[in-house]
Amino acid sequence: MPIGRADVSPPHWRKSSYSNGSGGACIEVADNLPHTIPVRDSKNPTRTPLLFTPDAWASFVTAVAIGRLAD
Template identity: 45%
Template sequence: MQRVSCPDLTAAAWRSSSYSNQEGGDCVQVADGFPGLVPVRDSKVPHGSTLALSTSAWTAFVHGVVTG
């Protein structure tokens, strides 16, 4: 696994899944606009740790969730 440094995310626009409930629910949030990376965080702890996944790792994760 390749390690990459996480970009400055202070101005990131985070979004939750369209499957989240109106209150935001317990879900992951992602931020767009970072070429080659998908920043991911826990919606319950928005100022906590953030993962910066490669786009290929994020794609594989989403595929695994969708296909079970």
């Protein structure tokens, strides 16, 4: 990330397609920020989100998609 540049747009949260409908295991991700991917627990949205770089988030999503992080 270039020095002096910050993400100042408000995050647009969306629920993960992997979240279940019964209220458990729900995460929300905001992927509208160019340099940061925040992820939060949808059951506790006021808690500080985890922050990922776009490259780290892409690696995580790929690992989930190919089953490397399966239960």
